[in-house]
Amino acid sequence: KMLNALGHEKLTAGIFFEYFYLLSGAIIQALAMRLFLVPAQLVSGGISGIGQIVNAFTDWPIGLMVFVGNIPLFLLGWRFLGGPRFALRTALSITVFSFFTDAFMWIIPGEGVTHDLVLNCLYGGVMLGVGLGLVYRGRGTSGGSDILGRILNYRFGISISQSYLITDTLVVLAGGFAFNWEKALYGLVVIYVSGLAAEMISE
Secondary structure (H helix, E strand, O other): OHHHHHHHOOOOHHHHHHHHHHHHHHHHHHHHHHHHHOOOOOOOOHHHHHHHHHHHHHOOOHHHHHHHHHHHHHHHHHHHOOHHHHHHHHHHHHHHHHHHHHHHHHOOOOOOOOOOHHHHHHHHHHHHHHHHHHHHHOOOOOOOHHHHHHHHHHHHOOOHHHHHHHHHHHHHHHHHHHOOHHHHHHHHHHHHHHHHHHHHHHO
16 A cells, blocks of 8 residues: 555655655754754653663664664554555654664764753753654654654644643653653653754744
8 A cells, every 4th residue: 555655646846845844854954863862861752862861771772672662552543544655654754764864873973062961951842843844744753752743733732742742651751761850851841842853843
């Protein structure tokens, strides 16, 4: 079905830009993770946040865990958010994000660009939100809580920023136990800022 959807999606200028937004957004999110969020141990919620927590104790690759953890949510999104075409774009977004999150580890210094928690929180949140918004403009999602957030947004009219707070709070609280509560509080700010940025870009 996914291949049939791709075959029927003729490459117009609009489709080209949608895929450009999709790929750019996934790469920008991976950059946000490696430049700001992972070095500062700021959990951004969702599957990537769970991946950060597990990585801190096991050194398992974050991108690989994001890819595997998204499989059940991917199937849920297929059911509620548009079938094969949605699935194709979301699968592409998840794969690109997962790949570059691990690939950038070999390029970007592990300490990131700053040790200031506020700067990491704000810049990481804005960059993550811009990436999310671009993926939305490409008519896909980044998987994880993005799928749950879009279901809440489309089905119940809850805004994107509020959806993130609902779906990601538990993961951030888990980050408080894994790291410390100051970083968990900053993690909530990251989610809120990224939600606002995503909403601005997508609308």
